[in-house]
Amino acid sequence: MKLLKWLASLDRRVIYVLVLIVTIIPLIWKSSPPIEISPEVQMAYNSLDKVPAGGIVMFSIDYDGASEAELQPMLMAMLRHCFARNVRVIMTAQWPLGMPLGQMALDSAAAEFDKVYGADYINVGYRPGGNALMVGLGKSGFRQYFLRDFRGMPIDSAPFMRTVHNYGQIDRLVGLEAGASGDLWVQYAGAQFGLRIILGVAGVMATSMYPYLDAKQIEGLVGGLRGAAEYETLISHPHRGIWGMNSQSYVHVLIVVLVILGNLTFYFERRAKKKGPGGRGQGIGVGGQAPGGPQTQNPA
Amino acid sequence: MLGTIISTWIAATLTIAILSFLYKDNPLYRFAEHLYVGVSAAFTVVIFWYQDVWPLLVGNFGDFLRAGNKVEAWILIIPATLGIMMWTRFIPKVAWVSRIPLGLIIGIGAGLGIAGTIHGLVLPQLRGTMLPLANPPGELGFGHGVLFTIIIAVLSYVLLFRRLTKGNQSWATFWSILSGLVLYIVLIEILKVGWLRTALSVIAADNLIIVVAVIATILYFYFSREHKGLFGVGSRIGIAAIMISFGASFGYTVMARVSLLIGRCSFLINDWILKGIVAPLRHIF
Numbered sequence: 286m287k288l289l290k291w292l293a294s295l296d297r298r299v300i301y302v303l304v305l306i307v308t309i310i311p312l313i314w315k316s317s318p319p320i321e322i323s324p325e326v327q328m329a330y331n332s333l334d335k336v337p338a339g340g341i342v343m344f345s346i347d348y349d350g351a352s353e354a355e356l357q358p359m360l361m362a363m364l365r366h367c368f369a370r371n372v373r374v375i376m377t378a379q380w381p382l383g384m385p386l387g388q389m390a391l392d393s394a395a396a397e398f399d400k401v402y403g404a405d406y407i408n409v410g411y412r413p414g415g416n417a418l419m420v421g422l423g424k425s426g427f428r429q430y431f432l433r434d435f436r437g438m439p440i441d442s443a444p445f446m447r448t449v450h451n452y453g454q455i456d457r458l459v460g461l462e463a464g465a466s467g468d469l470w471v472q473y474a475g476a477q478f479g480l481r482i483i484l485g486v487a488g489v490m491a492t493s494m495y496p497y498l499d500a501k502q503i504e505g506l507v508g509g510l511r512g513a514a515e516y517e518t519l520i521s522h523p524h525r526g527i528w529g530m531n532s533q534s535y536v537h538v539l540i541v542v543l544v545i546l547g548n549l550t551f552y553f554e555r556r557a558k559k560k561g562p563g564g565r566g567q568g569i570g571v572g573g574q575a576p577g578g579p580q581t582q583n584p585a
Numbered sequence: 586m587l588g589t590i591i592s593t594w595i596a597a598t599l600t601i602a603i604l605s606f607l608y609k610d611n612p613l614y615r616f617a618e619h620l621y622v623g624v625s626a627a628f629t630v631v632i633f634w635y636q637d638v639w640p641l642l643v644g645n646f647g648d649f650l651r652a653g654n655k656v657e658a659w660i661l662i663i664p665a666t667l668g669i670m671m672w673t674r675f676i677p678k679v680a681w682v683s684r685i686p687l688g689l690i691i692g693i694g695a696g697l698g699i700a701g702t703i704h705g706l707v708l709p710q711l712r713g714t715m716l717p718l719a720n721p722p723g724e725l726g727f728g729h730g731v732l733f734t735i736i737i738a739v740l741s742y743v744l745l746f747r748r749l750t751k752g753n754q755s756w757a758t759f760w761s762i763l764s765g766l767v768l769y770i771v772l773i774e775i776l777k778v779g780w781l782r783t784a785l786s787v788i789a790a791d792n793l794i795i796v797v798a799v800i801a802t803i804l805y806f807y808f809s810r811e812h813k814g815l816f817g818v819g820s821r822i823g824i825a826a827i828m829i830s831f832g833a834s835f836g837y838t839v840m841a842r843v844s845l846l847i848g849r850c851s852f853l854i855n856d857w858i859l860k861g862i863v864a865p866l867r868h869i870f
Contacts, residue, residue, distance in 0.1 A: 301607045308843070308850050349625075354848020355841060381632040382625060410636045416697045432648070433640055472705025473697070488841030492834045499795070500713025502705075509837065510844035529847040536843045 286553070293550045300543065307539050311531035317523045318530050325498055326515040329483045329505020333363065333457060338371040340456040341449065345470065346376065346383035348463035352487045353386060356461045358513035358526040359485040360387065363459055364394035366520050373445050374406040375455070377431075379418075379466040384411045384435060403443040410435030416469045423478035426450045452480040457504070463487045467494065471502050485512065590861050597857035600849050638668075714799050716792035722783050728790030730769055737765035798826035 336342055344363070348356045367374055376391055378384040388408050400406055409431040412418050421430060427449055433439055440446045448454055458480050460470045467484050474480040481504055486494050488509030497503045507516055510533060513526030602617035642665055649658035667689065673682040742761035750757040772778050773785070804816065805823030812820040 298608060304846070305850070308846055309854065312847070312851055312854050351845075354845045354851075381629045381636070384632060384636070411632055413633070413637060416701055417693060420697060420701075432645065435636060437640065437644075468706075469701075472701045476705030476709060477701070488837040488844060489834075491837045492830065496710060496713065500709045502709050502713075509841055510847065511840060525848075525851060529844065529851065532847045532850070533840065533843055536846075537840070540839065540843075 286557075289550050289553050292546055293554060303539060304536055307535045308532045311535055312528065314531070315528045316531055317527050318534065320514050320518040320527065320530065322515050322519060323512075325495075325506040325508070326512050326519070327505075328498075329485075329507050330366070330516060330519045332481070332483055332504035333366055333372075333459070334370070336367075336370070336372050336456040339373065341373045341375060341445065341454060342367050342457045342459060343375045343377065343455045344387065345458060345460045345466065346378040346387035347380050347466035348461055348487065349380050349382035349386070352463035355487050355510045355513065356463065356485060357386060357390060358510065358524060358529075359507055359516060360390045360461055361394060361524060362513060362516040362520055362522065362526065363485065363507075364390055365397065365522055366516075368394055368398035368400050368405070369520070371405075372456075375446070375449070376406070376408040378411040379415065379469075380464070381411045383461075384408070388435070403438070404445070407440065407443045407446060408435045409433075409440060415466070416473045419469055419473040420477065423452050423474060423480070452478045455480060458482045459485065461485045462490070464490075471497050475502055483507070590865060593856050593861040597853055597861065600853060604849070714796060716789065716796060718789050718793050718796065719787055720789045722786050725773065725782060725786050726790065728794055729785050729788070730773075732788065732790040732793060733769045733773065733785060734762065734765035737768050738762045741765065797822065802826050 333342065344360065346360070364374065374391070376387045378387055391406055391408060394400075395402070395406060412430055414421070414430075418430060427440070427446075431440055434443075452458075452474060458470060458474060460467045460482060462484060463486070467486060467490075470480075470482055471484075475482045482502070483505040484494055484497070484503050485507040486509075488511070491506070491508030491512075494503070494506055494508070498506045507513065510526055510529050514530045515526075517524050517526045599617045599620065602613040603621075605611055606614040642661055646658050646661050649655070649661075667686040670682050670686050673679045738758075738761040741764045742757055746757040746760045746764075750760070772781055801819050801823035803823070804819040805812075805827065807820075810816060
């Protein structure tokens with residue numbers, strides 16, 4: 286009971302420190318735990334793998350710094366996959382703050398594979414408009430919306446862009462999503478123009494994307510840092526996704542243990558209260574309250 | 586190199602400042618928070634100006650005029666005017682003018698939304714829910730286990746445990762689910778009863794679960810009739826389906842939040858300590 290009393294009055298900051306320790310220690314070792322590939326990530330990999338060399342994949346960076354930890358490793362892994370297969374990349378962004386994150390990833394991945402800006406990839410930058418833009422790209426064509434890239438270079442100065450007029454020349458769209466843009470891509474570009482879509486999404490919204498996968502509206506789904514780790518495993522390039530998995534696993538174990546302890550504490554506290562004040566079991570004083578707590582006092 | 590080190594130090598300091606809120610609210614945290622909001626807003630404005638307003642309006646106007654496309658050039662006056670009309674919100678006397686571009690945005694949004702939602706969401710999802718409920722005999726999957734457990738649990742609850750536990754719902758539910766699980770493990774996984782496995786595999790269990798869960802969830806949101814009797818049972822199954830969905834979302838959310846912490850810790854260890862402190866020190870000494 287003493288242990289439970291101590292647990293019940295435990296300062297929340299102790300839990301923060303525990304989580305921090307459990308997170309940091311595995312990161313220092315950078316080990317690669319065994320990763321089991323889920324069917325949805327395998328589908329995403331297979332779909333991107335079927336794009337022929339010289340084909341075009343469009344990436345939409347629809348996130349910002351708040352989801353960088355989950356989606357940037359995913360973007361890096363998919364860019365590496367594309368560049369390794371000599372697939373050309375067009376990058377755009379539906380979120381203004383996503384554009385620089387996308388460019389950072391492009392620069393980094395392109396340097397690894399000696400890819401040249403303009404010849405192998407291009408960043409056409411951010412455009413507002415959401416669903417109107419997506420429908421417009423399919424109907425009116427790229428040049429109504431993107432005459433220049435994010436640096437002001439005419440997009441037609443990139444030879445492969447001269448053949449791109451609408452979604453018909455895009456082999457896949459990879460939407461990296463931390464908000465509603467993924468739904469828009471599926472509902473407008475996918476459903477109305479037949480654009481083949483792969484989604485990489487932040488963990489918070491992964492479950493809401495499964496209906497699209499089941500209805501075959503998307504060709505693959507990569508969810509959260511776990512999805513990024515699976516994709517890194519598939520391309521045999523361990524990086525931030527895989528390195529984070531040990532921390533993720535240990536923190537999950539810690540959370541489960543804390544949830545069990547919390548419930549046990551709550552259960553015994555409630556049982557002690559039921560036995561009544563003055564009896565063997567007084568309340569164990571959750572949150573630093575006096576044993577019995579205010580509930581046992583007569584309001585009159 | 587020096588620029589990278591300085592920017593890494595600034596980012597690390599701000600990360601620690603934000604995390605310091607976990608200890609308690611403090612001026613350093615508030616400074617970092619305000620800086621984040623301010624810089625994000627400023628950066629967004631800059632991106633809007635240089636990526637969109639300038640090239641799409643001013644740049645295109647000049648390009649079209651030079652190319653002799655006078656109509657296309659002058660038509661840009663319309664979006665520019667609509668954009669300026671939005672700013673009238675700051676002048677109370679003429680604030681009503683901003684309703685015109687807002688109305689246009691809402692109208693376009695609604696028009697696109699109706700078509701998009703029907704073609705892109707309602708019809709494909711309806712198609713995705715119209716699933717075959719029978720299979721040719723084959724392998725058993727996770728869904729078959731769930732289905733078998735649910736069937737046994739429901740039967741044993743109604744016929745046995747409700748009476749044995751004298752109406753204690755919690756214990757009756759617990760024992761009925763346990764009995765379903767135990768029977769599945771014993772009959773299907775250990776004894777591998779052939780006819781039972783074949784009979785079970787004929788049912789498209791995953792599809793059946795999806796169809797029942799969808800119908801039950803819709804029943805739950807039907808409020809024009811009291812949730813009693815068979816309708817009540819369907820509605821309760823609907824609640825269970827919604828709760829399972831919320832549980833999965835919550836699990837993913839926990840994972841996502843831990844991922845964000847991992848991202849920051851990874852930055853502090855790799856980019857700041859190793860590359861921003863240890864590497865320069867090694868370079869110097």
